[in-house]
Amino acid sequence: MHAGFGRIENSCASAVTIVAASSPAYASVELHETRIDGGVSRMRAVPTLRIAPGDAAVLKPGGLHLMLMQPKAALKPGSKVAIEFELASGGKLLGEFEVRKPAL
Numbered sequence: 647m648h649a650g651f652g653r654i655e656n657s658c659a660s661a662v663t664i665v666a667a668s669s670p671a672y673a674s675v676e677l678h679e680t681r682i683d684g685g686v687s688r689m690r691a692v693p694t695l696r697i698a699p700g701d702a703a704v705l706k707p708g709g710l711h712l713m714l715m716q717p718k719a720a721l722k723p724g725s726k727v728a729i730e731f732e733l734a735s736g737g738k739l740l741g742e743f744e745v746r747k748p749a750l
């Protein structure tokens with residue numbers, strides 16, 4: 647299982663809502679949020695993510711992230727992974743993520 651972090655900017659004049667994500671490199675991709683609940687770090691699935699016009703969603707450790715499940719092949723640091731976001735409007739957004747070693 648891998649985690650994806652980054653910044654998704656909405657430069658459109660209207661809000662966008664991400665309803666799903668997928669990648670050719672993984673069996674499944676989910677949007678998750680980490681929350682501290684009674685001193686315990688828990689993840690929950692985020693079914694939809696709305697981004698207001700001119701705003702951005704920041705995916706970072708300890709917060710929103712992409713949960714990348716079952717990589718289909720070994721991924722080398724420095725290589726790129728494409729992730730496609732499906733929007734509520736029916737549109738699609740293609741993102742490119744760089745593979746990095748976990749920061750320890």
Ligand SMILES: [Cu+2]
Nearest residue numbers: 678689712713
């Ligand atoms: Cu997660």
